[in-house]
Amino acid sequence: DQQVKQNSPSLSVQEGRISILNCDYTNSMFDYFLWYKKYPAEGPTFLISISSIKDKNEDGRFTVFLNKSAKHLSLHIVPSQPGDSAVYFCAANEGSQFYFGTGTSLTVIP
Amino acid sequence: DGGITQSPKYLFRKEGQNVTLSCEQNLNHDAMYWYRQDPGQGLRLIYYSQIVNDFQKGDIAEGYSVSREKKESFPLTVTSAQKNPTAFYLCASSIDGGDRAFGPQHFGDGTRLSIL
Numbered sequence: 001d002q003q004v005k006q007n008s009p010s011l012s013v014q015e016g017r018i019s020i021l022n023c024d025y026t027n028s029m030f031d032y033f034l035w036y037k038k039y040p041a042e043g044p045t046f047l048i049s050i051s052s053i054k055d056k057n058e059d060g061r062f063t064v065f066l067n068k069s070a071k072h073l074s075l076h077i078v079p080s081q082p083g084d085s086a087v088y089f090c091a092a093n094e095g096s097q098f099y100f101g102t103g104t105s106l107t108v109i110p
Numbered sequence: 111d112g113g114i115t116q117s118p119k120y121l122f123r124k125e126g127q128n129v130t131l132s133c134e135q136n137l138n139h140d141a142m143y144w145y146r147q148d149p150g151q152g153l154r155l156i157y158y159s160q161i162v163n164d165f166q167k168g169d170i171a172e173g174y175s176v177s178r179e180k181k182e183s184f185p186l187t188v189t190s191a192q193k194n195p196t197a198f199y200l201c202a203s204s205i206d207g208g209d210r211a212f213g214p215q216h217f218g219d220g221t222r223l224s225i226l
Contacts, residue, residue, distance in 0.1 A: 006152075043217030044200070096158065097155060098204075100152040100153040
Protein backbone atom coordinates (compact mmCIF):
# COMPACT_ATOMS: atom_id res chain seq x y z
CA ASP A 1 0.00 0.00 0.00
CA GLN A 2 1.44 3.34 -1.08
CA GLN A 3 2.00 5.49 2.00
CA VAL A 4 3.21 8.48 0.01
CA LYS A 5 1.24 9.54 -3.03
CA GLN A 6 1.80 12.01 -5.81
CA ASN A 7 -1.44 12.06 -7.73
CA SER A 8 -0.27 14.23 -10.62
CA PRO A 9 2.08 12.30 -12.93
CA SER A 10 2.93 15.42 -14.89
CA LEU A 11 2.77 19.21 -14.78
CA SER A 12 3.57 21.87 -17.38
CA VAL A 13 4.29 25.47 -16.43
CA GLN A 14 5.41 28.55 -18.30
CA GLU A 15 8.86 29.90 -17.51
CA GLY A 16 8.70 32.55 -14.79
CA ARG A 17 5.46 31.27 -13.31
CA ILE A 18 4.98 29.26 -10.13
CA SER A 19 5.18 25.46 -10.13
CA ILE A 20 3.26 23.69 -7.37
CA LEU A 21 3.87 20.00 -6.83
CA ASN A 22 1.70 18.13 -4.36
CA CYS A 23 2.16 15.10 -2.18
CA ASP A 24 -0.13 13.28 0.26
CA TYR A 25 0.75 10.74 2.89
CA THR A 26 -1.17 8.36 5.11
CA ASN A 27 1.17 7.55 8.00
CA SER A 28 0.92 10.05 10.86
CA MET A 29 4.21 8.72 12.27
CA PHE A 30 6.21 10.33 9.48
CA ASP A 31 8.23 13.16 10.99
CA TYR A 32 10.57 14.26 8.23
CA PHE A 33 9.74 15.00 4.63
CA LEU A 34 11.94 15.57 1.63
CA TRP A 35 11.77 16.51 -2.03
CA TYR A 36 14.15 15.10 -4.60
CA LYS A 37 14.75 16.05 -8.21
CA LYS A 38 15.67 13.45 -10.80
CA TYR A 39 16.96 13.74 -14.33
CA PRO A 40 16.76 10.75 -16.73
CA ALA A 41 19.39 8.05 -16.19
CA GLU A 42 20.61 9.72 -13.00
CA GLY A 43 19.92 9.18 -9.33
CA PRO A 44 17.67 11.58 -7.42
CA THR A 45 19.32 14.59 -5.84
CA PHE A 46 18.12 16.13 -2.63
CA LEU A 47 16.31 19.44 -3.00
CA ILE A 48 14.71 20.53 0.26
CA SER A 49 13.30 19.03 3.43
CA ILE A 50 11.00 19.88 6.30
CA SER A 51 10.60 18.55 9.80
CA SER A 52 7.13 17.84 11.13
CA ILE A 53 7.59 20.53 13.76
CA LYS A 54 7.54 23.18 11.03
CA ASP A 55 4.96 24.11 8.43
CA LYS A 56 7.22 25.90 5.99
CA ASN A 57 10.82 25.78 4.85
CA GLU A 58 12.31 28.00 2.20
CA ASP A 59 15.53 27.74 0.21
CA GLY A 60 15.94 30.23 -2.57
CA ARG A 61 13.31 29.60 -5.24
CA PHE A 62 12.07 26.47 -3.48
CA THR A 63 9.57 26.41 -0.61
CA VAL A 64 8.03 23.36 0.99
CA PHE A 65 4.78 23.60 2.91
CA LEU A 66 3.53 20.98 5.34
CA ASN A 67 -0.06 20.61 6.48
CA LYS A 68 -0.02 17.87 9.10
CA SER A 69 -3.74 17.86 9.73
CA ALA A 70 -4.37 17.21 6.04
CA LYS A 71 -1.31 14.95 5.70
CA HIS A 72 -0.28 17.02 2.73
CA LEU A 73 2.87 18.69 1.58
CA SER A 74 3.66 20.79 -1.42
CA LEU A 75 6.71 22.15 -3.19
CA HIS A 76 6.56 25.62 -4.71
CA ILE A 77 9.12 26.74 -7.27
CA VAL A 78 9.13 30.46 -8.01
CA PRO A 79 10.04 31.54 -10.60
CA SER A 80 10.15 28.35 -12.63
CA GLN A 81 13.07 27.94 -15.01
CA PRO A 82 13.58 25.53 -17.93
CA GLY A 83 16.38 23.82 -15.97
CA ASP A 84 13.78 22.84 -13.38
CA SER A 85 12.30 20.38 -15.86
CA ALA A 86 12.74 16.99 -14.18
CA VAL A 87 10.86 14.38 -12.19
CA TYR A 88 10.21 15.40 -8.60
CA PHE A 89 9.78 12.82 -5.85
CA CYS A 90 8.48 13.49 -2.40
CA ALA A 91 9.62 11.21 0.39
CA ALA A 92 8.76 10.68 4.04
CA ASN A 93 10.89 9.30 6.82
CA GLU A 94 10.01 7.03 9.69
CA GLY A 95 12.82 5.51 11.71
CA SER A 96 15.48 4.29 9.33
CA GLN A 97 13.28 4.01 6.28
CA PHE A 98 12.28 6.46 3.61
CA TYR A 99 9.06 6.10 1.61
CA PHE A 100 8.81 7.63 -1.84
CA GLY A 101 5.98 8.84 -3.99
CA THR A 102 5.68 7.88 -7.66
CA GLY A 103 6.99 11.21 -8.90
CA THR A 104 5.67 14.19 -10.86
CA SER A 105 7.30 15.09 -14.16
CA LEU A 106 7.62 18.87 -14.38
CA THR A 107 8.09 20.58 -17.73
CA VAL A 108 8.90 24.27 -17.73
CA ILE A 109 8.11 25.79 -21.10
CA PRO A 110 10.41 28.62 -22.24
CA ASP B 111 34.74 14.45 -4.45
CA GLY B 112 32.52 12.58 -2.01
CA GLY B 113 29.68 10.54 -3.37
CA ILE B 114 28.17 7.21 -4.26
CA THR B 115 29.40 5.14 -7.15
CA GLN B 116 27.29 2.45 -8.73
CA SER B 117 28.66 0.12 -11.33
CA PRO B 118 28.07 -0.90 -13.98
CA LYS B 119 25.64 1.64 -15.44
CA TYR B 120 24.07 -0.99 -17.70
CA LEU B 121 23.98 -4.71 -17.01
CA PHE B 122 22.59 -7.60 -18.97
CA ARG B 123 21.79 -10.97 -17.51
CA LYS B 124 20.74 -14.27 -18.95
CA GLU B 125 17.83 -15.98 -17.34
CA GLY B 126 18.88 -18.26 -14.50
CA GLN B 127 22.02 -16.30 -13.68
CA ASN B 128 22.84 -14.39 -10.52
CA VAL B 129 24.29 -10.93 -10.97
CA THR B 130 25.85 -8.51 -8.48
CA LEU B 131 25.46 -4.73 -8.57
CA SER B 132 28.18 -2.68 -6.93
CA CYS B 133 27.64 0.31 -4.64
CA GLU B 134 30.49 2.20 -2.98
CA GLN B 135 30.32 5.42 -0.95
CA ASN B 136 33.05 7.65 0.47
CA LEU B 137 30.72 9.90 2.47
CA ASN B 138 31.37 8.03 5.71
CA HIS B 139 27.65 7.38 5.99
CA ASP B 140 26.42 4.65 8.31
CA ALA B 141 23.22 3.72 6.50
CA MET B 142 22.97 2.37 2.98
CA TYR B 143 19.95 1.40 0.93
CA TRP B 144 18.95 -0.35 -2.26
CA TYR B 145 15.87 0.69 -4.21
CA ARG B 146 14.23 -0.52 -7.34
CA GLN B 147 12.41 1.79 -9.73
CA ASP B 148 9.95 0.54 -12.35
CA PRO B 149 8.16 2.71 -14.91
CA GLY B 150 5.33 4.69 -13.33
CA GLN B 151 6.27 3.63 -9.84
CA GLY B 152 8.10 5.23 -6.98
CA LEU B 153 11.27 3.90 -5.45
CA ARG B 154 10.67 0.65 -3.61
CA LEU B 155 13.03 -0.44 -0.87
CA ILE B 156 14.79 -3.77 -1.36
CA TYR B 157 17.26 -3.88 1.53
CA TYR B 158 18.88 -1.44 3.90
CA SER B 159 21.78 -1.55 6.29
CA GLN B 160 22.28 0.69 9.29
CA ILE B 161 25.68 -0.64 10.29
CA VAL B 162 28.41 -2.97 9.10
CA ASN B 163 27.50 -6.67 9.21
CA ASP B 164 23.82 -5.91 9.67
CA PHE B 165 21.03 -5.40 7.17
CA GLN B 166 17.25 -5.51 7.04
CA LYS B 167 14.72 -6.52 4.40
CA GLY B 168 12.69 -3.84 2.74
CA ASP B 169 9.34 -4.17 1.03
CA ILE B 170 10.50 -6.27 -1.94
CA ALA B 171 13.48 -8.32 -0.71
CA GLU B 172 12.45 -11.63 -2.28
CA GLY B 173 14.94 -12.78 -4.90
CA TYR B 174 17.66 -10.39 -3.70
CA SER B 175 20.56 -10.66 -1.28
CA VAL B 176 23.05 -8.17 0.15
CA SER B 177 26.16 -8.01 2.28
CA ARG B 178 27.74 -5.22 4.33
CA GLU B 179 31.26 -6.29 5.16
CA LYS B 180 32.65 -2.77 4.92
CA LYS B 181 31.11 0.57 5.80
CA GLU B 182 31.68 1.96 2.33
CA SER B 183 30.34 -1.00 0.33
CA PHE B 184 26.85 -2.49 -0.03
CA PRO B 185 26.62 -4.87 -3.02
CA LEU B 186 23.27 -6.21 -4.18
CA THR B 187 22.91 -9.65 -5.74
CA VAL B 188 19.94 -10.28 -7.98
CA THR B 189 19.39 -14.01 -7.85
CA SER B 190 17.69 -16.30 -10.31
CA ALA B 191 14.78 -16.45 -7.86
CA GLN B 192 13.86 -12.86 -8.78
CA LYS B 193 11.24 -13.44 -11.46
CA ASN B 194 11.12 -9.94 -12.87
CA PRO B 195 14.57 -8.39 -12.40
CA THR B 196 14.48 -5.92 -15.29
CA ALA B 197 14.48 -2.50 -13.59
CA PHE B 198 16.52 0.54 -12.64
CA TYR B 199 18.37 -0.04 -9.37
CA LEU B 200 19.42 2.82 -7.11
CA CYS B 201 21.77 2.74 -4.16
CA ALA B 202 21.65 5.44 -1.49
CA SER B 203 23.28 6.33 1.79
CA SER B 204 22.50 8.61 4.71
CA ILE B 205 24.10 9.80 7.92
CA ASP B 206 23.50 7.94 11.17
CA GLY B 207 21.82 4.64 10.71
CA GLY B 208 20.76 4.35 14.31
CA ASP B 209 17.16 4.43 15.34
CA ARG B 210 16.62 7.34 13.05
CA ALA B 211 18.20 8.18 9.76
CA PHE B 212 19.20 11.83 9.91
CA GLY B 213 19.56 13.99 6.88
CA PRO B 214 18.68 13.32 3.29
CA GLN B 215 19.75 10.32 1.33
CA HIS B 216 22.45 10.65 -1.29
CA PHE B 217 21.93 8.54 -4.39
CA GLY B 218 24.16 6.96 -6.97
CA ASP B 219 23.35 7.27 -10.67
CA GLY B 220 21.82 3.81 -10.82
CA THR B 221 22.28 0.56 -12.68
CA ARG B 222 19.85 -0.49 -15.37
CA LEU B 223 19.50 -4.27 -15.41
CA SER B 224 18.02 -6.05 -18.42
CA ILE B 225 17.33 -9.71 -19.08
CA LEU B 226 18.59 -11.16 -22.36
